[in-house]
Amino acid sequence: MPFDLGATVRLTAECRDPGGALTTAATAAVTVTLPDGTAVLPTATEDPGTAGRYLADYVTTLPGRHSVRWVWTGPAAAYTDVFDVQEAAPAAILSLADARKHLNLRDTKDDDEVRFWNNATTRAVEHFTGPIVPRTIVEDHRFNVAQELVLLHTPVLEVTAIAPLRSGGTAPAVDGLVLDPGAGLIIRADGGPLRGPLRFTYRAGRTVISDNITAGARIILEHLWRTQRAGRRGALAGGGEDYSVTEPIPGIGYAVPNRALQLLEPDRLPPGVA
CATH class of the missing domain: 2.40.30 (Elongation Factor Tu (Ef-tu); domain 3)
Structure with missing residues (x-):
C-alpha cells in the first residue's frame, strides 16, 4: 500500500549465502532512488533479533514510485524492491470515515487497504465524469x-x-x-x-459533489472491496447483494457495476472528452 508523504518507511531485506541460509554480511548498503532520479543512502543495520535480516528507515519527501536496492558483501548478495508514496492530499471522493462506515468496518486495522481501494474508486468514477476532486x-x-x-x-x-x-x-x-x-x-x-x-x-473538479456521484462511488468501492476479499472467505465478503457486472463496460471491463454507471449517467462526459 502507498505510504503517506512525510511518513517513515521501514525498509527490510534478508542477506542469504549461496546456499540460501540467512547470514551476517561484512558490509550492507541500501540505496533509495526517488521519483526525480536522485538517490539517498539510509543507514542499514542488522536486526538485533535475527542474523542476516537488515533494516533501514527512510523519511519520504516526494510522492511517486521509489526503488530500493540492497547490496551486501561477504557474502556477495543483492535485493531490489519498490514502494509508492502518495500525494499529501490524495484525491478521494469519499473520506476514510465514510468509506469505513459504508463497508461496515468498526475498527481501523484495514484502513490502509480501504484507502487504497477508495483512491482506486475515485479514479474509476472520474473515468466517466472527469475530475471530481479539485x-x-x-x-x-x-x-x-x-x-x-x-x-x-x-x-x-x-x-x-x-x-x-x-x-x-x-x-x-x-x-x-x-x-x-x-x-x-x-x-x-x-x-x-x-x-x-x-x-x-x-x-x-467540483466544489459540490452531487449525491448520485457519491452513491456511485460507494457502490464501486463496495464492489471492489467485496470481490477482492472473496477468495479469503470462499464467497463475497459480508454476504448480501452481489454487485457483479453482467456485461463488461467498454474501457473499464468488470471493475464497475452497471448500477453505479447508471447513477453516474447524469454527469457522464460526452464521448471523446477527457
Whole structure:
C-alpha cells in the first residue's frame, strides 16, 4: 500500500549465502532512488533479533514510485524492491470515515487497504465524469492562431496562469478571458484571437459533489472491496447483494457495476472528452 508523504518507511531485506541460509554480511548498503532520479543512502543495520535480516528507515519527501536496492558483501548478495508514496492530499471522493462506515468496518486495522481501494474508486468514477476532486492541471496547447480553445479536463474551476511556449511569445492576461466552465471553452473577452502555443495552468473538479456521484462511488468501492476479499472467505465478503457486472463496460471491463454507471449517467462526459 502507498505510504503517506512525510511518513517513515521501514525498509527490510534478508542477506542469504549461496546456499540460501540467512547470514551476517561484512558490509550492507541500501540505496533509495526517488521519483526525480536522485538517490539517498539510509543507514542499514542488522536486526538485533535475527542474523542476516537488515533494516533501514527512510523519511519520504516526494510522492511517486521509489526503488530500493540492497547490496551486501561477504557474502556477495543483492535485493531490489519498490514502494509508492502518495500525494499529501490524495484525491478521494469519499473520506476514510465514510468509506469505513459504508463497508461496515468498526475498527481501523484495514484502513490502509480501504484507502487504497477508495483512491482506486475515485479514479474509476472520474473515468466517466472527469475530475471530481479539485486539482491543478498544467496543459500545453500547440497552435498558431485560434478564436477559441478548449481545455481538456472539465469542469474547469478557474484558469490560474497562462504562459507562452515559444521564445519571445506573449500570453493573454487571465482576467481578459471568458471561460465556459462546463465545456472548458476559452475565448478572449475583447473578441481578439488567441496566439499560441500556450501553456495553461488551471484547476478542474467540483466544489459540490452531487449525491448520485457519491452513491456511485460507494457502490464501486463496495464492489471492489467485496470481490477482492472473496477468495479469503470462499464467497463475497459480508454476504448480501452481489454487485457483479453482467456485461463488461467498454474501457473499464468488470471493475464497475452497471448500477453505479447508471447513477453516474447524469454527469457522464460526452464521448471523446477527457
